[in-house]
Amino acid sequence: MNQNLQQLIANISKFLREEAYPLEHDFLQQPFKELVPTLEAKRALVKAAGMWTPHLPKEYGGLGLTLSEFARVSEELGRTPVGHYLFNCQAPDIGNTEILIAHGTEEQKERYLLPLVRGEVRSCFSMTEPEHPGSNPTWMSTTAIKEVSDYVINGHKWFTSSADGASFAIVMAVTDADAPNSYKRASQIIMPIPNDGFTIVRNINVMGEPGSDYASHAEVTYTNCRVPQTNLLGQEGAGFKIAQERLGPGRIHHCMRWIGICERAFDLMCDYSAKRQLAPGVFVGNKQIVQEWIAESRAEIDAARLLVLDTASRIDEQGANATRQNISMIKFFVAGILQKVIDRAIQVHGALGLTDATLLSYWYRHERGARIYDGPDEVHKSVVAREALRKFGLDL
Numbered sequence: 001m002n003q004n005l006q007q008l009i010a011n012i013s014k015f016l017r018e019e020a021y022p023l024e025h026d027f028l029q030q031p032f033k034e035l036v037p038t039l040e041a042k043r044a045l046v047k048a049a050g051m052w053t054p055h056l057p058k059e060y061g062g063l064g065l066t067l068s069e070f071a072r073v074s075e076e077l078g079r080t081p082v083g084h085y086l087f088n089c090q091a092p093d094i095g096n097t098e099i100l101i102a103h104g105t106e107e108q109k110e111r112y113l114l115p116l117v118r119g120e121v122r123s124c125f126s127m128t129e130p131e132h133p134g135s136n137p138t139w140m141s142t143t144a145i146k147e148v149s150d151y152v153i154n155g156h157k158w159f160t161s162s163a164d165g166a167s168f169a170i171v172m173a174v175t176d177a178d179a180p181n182s183y184k185r186a187s188q189i190i191m192p193i194p195n196d197g198f199t200i201v202r203n204i205n206v207m208g209e210p211g212s213d214y215a216s217h218a219e220v221t222y223t224n225c226r227v228p229q230t231n232l233l234g235q236e237g238a239g240f241k242i243a244q245e246r247l248g249p250g251r252i253h254h255c256m257r258w259i260g261i262c263e264r265a266f267d268l269m270c271d272y273s274a275k276r277q278l279a280p281g282v283f284v285g286n287k288q289i290v291q292e293w294i295a296e297s298r299a300e301i302d303a304a305r306l307l308v309l310d311t312a313s314r315i316d317e318q319g320a321n322a323t324r325q326n327i328s329m330i331k332f333f334v335a336g337i338l339q340k341v342i343d344r345a346i347q348v349h350g351a352l353g354l355t356d357a358t359l360l361s362y363w364y365r366h367e368r369g370a371r372i373y374d375g376p377d378e379v380h381k382s383v384v385a386r387e388a389l390r391k392f393g394l395d396l
């Protein structure tokens with residue numbers, strides 16, 4: 001790590017310890033909405049300190065970091081559930097800023113990207129449908145039909161994260177149902193919200209969390225939603241290709257955030273093991289089985305970090321398409337380590353681990369989705385296995 005990056009990480013770490021960690025108690029107790037004014041004040045401090053939107057190029061007010069450099073930042077921010085939001089690099093906005101920079105027209109950038117970069121609005125990405133498998137994005141029912149100068153969108157989506165309160169959605173919709181190449185049937189279209197015909201049916205309760213605003217996972221319907229054709233993002237039929245581009249760096253962001261969570265859970269596990277007495281003078285950490293969990297976790301977190309950083313530098317050098325196998329490998333591998341480390345840390349805490357006294361039970365619920373969103377484990381494992389078997393003559 002170069003000296004500038006080391007200094008940046010040290011500054012971020014200090015900021016989080018002083019300004020973000022003290023918010024965690026309220027974060028666990030209150031709906032997100034009630035914390036927003038406090039978070040806004042902290043976001044202003046991040047801007048004033050010159051650390052805002054660290055993932056973006058300098059021309060957009062970011063720090064001009066490479067993906068490998070931002071990966072380190074993402075790990076640090078991941079140590080607290082409010083970290084990425086305070087620095088304006090939270091999903092799904094981070095992915096939407098990246099694809100708007102890569103594919104947006106000047107008008108789209110002015111109207112949608114810049115307010116997002118300034119942190120004035122939020123956005124969502126609307127692809128998954130209840131009636132179709134999200135793991136097969138070539139099969140969907142939402143359509144965008146051309147009518148005069150508009151697209152007319154009709155469809156039903158769910159798990160559109162952050163839809164509640166978003167100012168626009170990037171909607172994946174079929175624009176050419178008959179395209180012989182099924183990967184070229186859908187397009188991405190920017191739809192301003194509110195829009196006549198757009199309805200949030202409900203914020204889905206996920207693992208006991210009702211969800212609202214930034215923390216919502218919404219079921220939504222599009223009924224004759226009209227959007228000018230100029231709101232097409234990139235080329236018609238390029239929806240899948242753009243989604244893939246978005247997911248490459250996106251998986252680095254997620255994986256490094258998870259490693260940040262692992263580090264914090266690891267610290268909590270060790271701290272409690274060193275302090276909690278099971279009998280006078282006998283600590284939880286005296287037990288060999290706990291020592292094994294600590295040692296295994298230490299090795300697994302460090303291995304996961306190396307694998308993700310290696311993949312990030314491959315993407316920096318060769319682009320996301322050249323490293324599909326590596327991207328799939330980190331997605332299931334790190335998600336698995338994350339579940340193990342959080343689970344061990346809870347076990348060490350006994351019943352206390354199930355309460356809101358620490359972040360562990362929140363993360364246990366919240367991060368179970370890591371093995372499902374952005375592609376379930378099984379899909380990524382088959383990508384890795386297919387590639388390996390091809391070299392031995394089995395083309396699946």
Ligand SMILES: Cc1cc2nc3c(=O)[nH]c(=O)nc-3n(C[C@H](O)[C@H](O)[C@H](O)COP(=O)(O)OP(=O)(O)OC[C@H]3O[C@@H](n4cnc5c(N)ncnc54)[C@H](O)[C@@H]3O)c2cc1C
Pocket residue numbers: 092125126127128132133134135136158159160161162217369372373374375376378379382
């Ligand atoms: C917290 C969270 C946030 C999300 N946010 C968004 C969002 O903002 N926008 C959005 O559009 N979507 C979002 N999603 C949806 C997510 O992308 C999908 O859930 C995911 O793609 C899986 O699709 P599915 O749930 O329809 O499962 P399905 O595709 O129905 O798959 C069900 C199960 O079948 C198995 N399976 C599937 N394919 C294979 C295969 N090829 N080989 C072996 N087994 C297989 C797996 O075990 C899988 O879990 C979110 C999901 C979660 C949990």
